[in-house]
Amino acid sequence: MKIVKGFVRRAVGDSFMVVPVGMRTQDIPGVIALSETGDFIWRKLENGATEEELVDAVLAEYDVDRQRAEAGVRSFVAELADKGWLED
Numbered sequence: 001m002k003i004v005k006g007f008v009r010r011a012v013g014d015s016f017m018v019v020p021v022g023m024r025t026q027d028i029p030g031v032i033a034l035s036e037t038g039d040f041i042w043r044k045l046e047n048g049a050t051e052e053e054l055v056d057a058v059l060a061e062y063d064v065d066r067q068r069a070e071a072g073v074r075s076f077v078a079e080l081a082d083k084g085w086l087e088d
Contacts, residue, residue: 001048001081002046003042003046003086004085004086004087006022007019007020007085009039009042009043015033016033016034016035016036016038016039017034019031037058037062037072040058040061041057045086051074055070
């Protein structure tokens with residue numbers, strides 16, 4: 001999976017956001033705030049990652065059990081997919 005073109009990720013202080021650019025600005029009227037974990041997963045998806053790779057990366061980065069990591073990754077990926085922001 002990979003984030004589709006049309007987004008620029010930014011970190012400002014302790015805040016993380018995604019800014020739509022180009023044609024994406026017609027569909028998305030502003031910036032998208034991300035949590036620290038959301039930003040971490042987004043960066044992995046910019047380079048292309050499977051759901052399993054995302055779970056493994058979350059487990060390596062954060063003090064969380066596999067069940068919670070899988071649920072969080074699944075939820076985040078599903079939300080991005082529902083919005084059409086992921087490609088295979």
